[in-house]
Amino acid sequence: MGALIKAELRKILSTKMWWGLMIPAALIALGFTWLGAAFGTLDALKSELGASLPTVLPTFAFGLNFASIFPAVYGATALTGEIRHRTITTTYLTGSSRGAVLVAKVVAYAVVGVAYGLACAVFGTIGAAAGAHGTDFPGLGSWLAMCGVGVLVMVLWTLLGVGLGALVGSQIGAVLTLLLYTLLVERVLATVLGHQHLDKVPPYLPNAAGSNATTELSLRLFFDEMPGAVRSHANFQQLKDLLTLADTPPWWGSALVFAAYALVLGLAGWVVARERDIT
Amino acid sequence: MHDGSGRIVVQGLTKQFGQVTAVQNLSFTVEPGSVTGFLGPNGAGKTTTLRMLLGLVKPTSGTATINGQPFHRLGNPARVVGAVLEAQGFHPNRSARNHLRVYAAAMGVPDERAEQVLQLVGLDAAADRKAGGFSMGMKQRLALATALLGDPQVLVLDEPANGLDPEGIAWLRSFLQSFARSGRTVLVSSHLLAEIEQTVDQVVIISRGQTMYYGQLDDLRRQQQTRVLVRPADPHALVKALQEDGITEVESTPDGQLAVSGADSMRIADIALAAGVAVYGMQEEQLDLEQLFFRLTSGQFTAAQHNPYGQPPGGGWGPPAGGAPQQAYQAPTYQQPGYPQQNPQHPQQGTGWGGNA
Known part of the structure; x- marks a missing residue:
């Protein structure tokens, strides 16, 4: 197993795509925290509230959510890229079983997911510091919690991509499915469900669950770090309503729901990839 | 195990x-x-x-x-088991050396093995070039190197x-x-x-x-054989004369000739002369291995067609083995013009006679 994981890591590191997709992810994290930090520390806002607002926390979450499409796409190429370049033949011929190859891919791509998470954490931190001109940084505990959940969702998105790719088989098909679903299909679905008075359902859809894991935590931390004058339970609910997060489970609940989606896709992908003829 | x-x-x-x-x-x-x-x-x-x-x-x-x-x-x-199934199984942007190191890791052999097989197939000079830029021949060599990695x-x-x-x-x-x-x-x-x-x-x-x-x-x-293609004025008379002489392996070809096995052209000409049958042309045809191969596999394209050659006899009475097929091989097949791939019935070697016998 260790041998196959080493082989997968060598595959990843011997081409450029892993860092090619990491650059936009890291820059998105940086841009969002920069803007959030700059807004929260505006002089006008500060004089109004008597203190700065930790808006950088929710914008970090938004940034992570946008950036997560990149590790997801990279994960989707894990198996489909091999099918596309026909290296899958040699990969299956050099592995003890297809199952072992897929497990090795999951482990190796989880490592890649951690790397994406860390890159976003580092660049997000740089953006937060730069946007606030080095002042008014949120509490270290809150910030590390956001970085931690960022790494977690990046890993989950990567593995969801791996599972989807194994299931679909075609690289273009897997990437298009991923992009279309997250950017379009789920939004339409959520709207339709809303009109059917099924408002409780959309937070449990995959993209919402993945996004809410970071967003819900960021709102809690944001609320904790707010200046005392504006901190109240009513304000927190108002904020959640404003972001249409009223029916959202706590961040760890969303993370579990999202992990379940990744697991189901992974298992489905394993079943299909095990039987797939490589002609 | x-x-x-x-x-x-x-x-x-x-x-x-x-x-x-x-x-x-x-x-x-x-x-x-x-x-x-x-x-x-x-x-x-x-x-x-x-x-x-x-x-x-x-x-x-x-x-x-x-x-x-x-x-x-x-x-x-x-x-x-090592396998060379296609010469296309490479990531175009991965170097030959990295390709081999990936699979050396997968099968648990040391990285030096990658260098050894690169030298073995003569790719050591191109080891750091991307496989996507390789020629077909180089890709075949790299595929073979990959197959040999695990010894x-x-x-x-x-x-x-x-x-x-x-x-x-x-x-x-x-x-x-x-x-x-x-x-x-x-x-x-x-x-x-x-x-x-x-x-x-x-x-x-x-x-x-x-x-x-x-x-x-x-x-x-050993199943190689010669046969003679004859174009007689009166096929029926000639077949009858041949049969009387004990030559029974006679078939008619689609273009109206007779394909006679088990006799050389001189004997057939004598028989025709004795029987008074005019012969307009005669051609000796030798089947080589390649043609045998075509006969064995021609069903793929002409399944329903009558095969004028019939089944090869099991005996080894043909000319000594290894004559024609080796000639065919010495020049690489794809460079030899007019190699009879498309038409196995086309005589590869033959002597023609004109006029009456």
Whole structure:
């Protein structure tokens, strides 16, 4: 197993795509925290509230959510890229079983997911510091919690991509499915469900669950770090309503729901990839 | 675990892709210590068979084993069997060295092994170039290097000569022979008999997914025969005269000639003269191995057609083996103009007579 994981890591590191997709992810994290930090520390806002607002926390979450499409796409190429370049033949011929190859891919791509998470954490931190001109940084505990959940969702998105790719088989098909679903299909679905008075359902859809894991935590931390004058339970609910997060489970609940989606896709992908003829 | 015999056993292998039967009830055994040729026209099911043997395609029915085990039970399979299935299995932006190091890691052999196989196939100078920029011949070499990484006991190659220059083909031939001589197993497919004729000891010939011939190449060589094409004024009279002389293997060809086996042109001319039958032309035709191969596999394209040659007799009364086929091989087949691939009935060697006999 260790041998196959080493082989997968060598595959990843011997081409450029892993860092090619990491650059936009890291820059998105940086841009969002920069803007959030700059807004929260505006002089006008500060004089109004008597203190700065930790808006950088929710914008970090938004940034992570946008950036997560990149590790997801990279994960989707894990198996489909091999099918596309026909290296899958040699990969299956050099592995003890297809199952072992897929497990090795999951482990190796989880490592890649951690790397994406860390890159976003580092660049997000740089953006937060730069946007606030080095002042008014949120509490270290809150910030590390956001970085931690960022790494977690990046890993989950990567593995969801791996599972989807194994299931679909075609690289273009897997990437298009991923992009279309997250950017379009789920939004339409959520709207339709809303009109059917099924408002409780959309937070449990995959993209919402993945996004809410970071967003819900960021709102809690944001609320904790707010200046005392504006901190109240009513304000927190108002904020959640404003972001249409009223029916959202706590961040760890969303993370579990999202992990379940990744697991189901992974298992489905394993079943299909095990039987797939490589002609 | 596997028995270490180096034996490949294919039994009743069948694969259907939807309505298409790619391979039908195929059985053969490949023994270690020899090179076995796996021959058939393009589309005969060779690649599908090899991929079923290697666990890449799931058979509809039947079994294929290496060392007594199906592929997925070989443990670390690349240490048992190496395969060159296509010269395209490379990431275009990965260097040859990195490609080999990936799979060296997968099969748990040291990285120095990658350098060794690069040198073995003569790619050490191009090791850091991206595989996407390789020529077809270089890709074939890299595919072979990958197959040899695990120092396997069994080597399976699907059309390995594609894209190789004559020098590369000659090198591959001697390499495969020495590989087999060391007691290991080689199964090599091709759609051209001449391409591997000098390399292989035994052949499995398939057509339309079915075995047409399976055995020693020398046995197939002994089936070579000559026949004479005669254009008589009165075929019936000539057939009768020939039969009276004990020559019964006579068939009419689609263009109205008679194909006579078991007699040379001089004897036929004498018989025709004695019977008073005018002969407008006569041509001696020798079947070489390649033509035998076409006869065995022509069903793929002319299944319903009458085969004017009939079945080859089992006896070994033909001319000495190894004459014509070796001539055919010495010049690389793809460079020889007018090689009779498309029309197996076309006489390759012959002497023509004009006028009356």
